[in-house]
Amino acid sequence: xxxxxxxxxxxxxxxxxxxxxxxxxxxxxxxxxxxxxxxxxxxxxxxxxxxxxxxxxxxxxxxxxxxxxxxxxxxxxxxxxxxxxxxxxxxxxxxxxxxxxxxxxxxxxxxxxxxxxxxxxxxxxxxx
Numbered sequence: 001x002x003x004x005x006x007x008x009x010x011x012x013x014x015x016x017x018x019x020x021x022x023x024x025x026x027x028x029x030x031x032x033x034x035x036x037x038x039x040x041x042x043x044x045x046x047x048x049x050x051x052x053x054x055x056x057x058x059x060x061x062x063x064x065x066x067x068x069x070x071x072x073x074x075x076x077x078x079x080x081x082x083x084x085x086x087x088x089x090x091x092x093x094x095x096x097x098x099x100x101x102x103x104x105x106x107x108x109x110x111x112x113x114x115x116x117x118x119x120x121x122x123x124x125x126x127x128x
Contacts, residue, residue, distance in 0.1 A: 019086050
């Protein structure tokens with residue numbers, strides 16, 4: 001499977017997208033920001049509204065995979081309940097290349113795509 005192609009699903013079925021948010025320090029504002037960026041990106045890009053599930057590790061270090069919602073996410077990926085994982089930044093999943101490589105191999109083996117969502121650039125408009 002090409003890692004840059006969304007996994008095939010029944011065209012009548014919406015994609016099952018897991019929104020993963022993480023912060024080192026418990027910070028509900030930053031979690032809210034991540035959720036907004038991800039949902040705005042998905043709204044702009046999805047032709048059919050996806051089925052969203054949310055996984056939040058608020059106050060857990062990304063240096064370890066021992067995070068409650070990351071573990072729940074991995075179990076759901078293994079059970080093939082997720083087509084796509086959306087993150088605000090790759091560093092939310094893992095901080096080292098080795099850990100990221102391990103996670104991406106796992107997702108690839110389970111036909112799950114990971115996408116990074118970014119904020120849209122601002123536009124300045126001169127009002128006459």
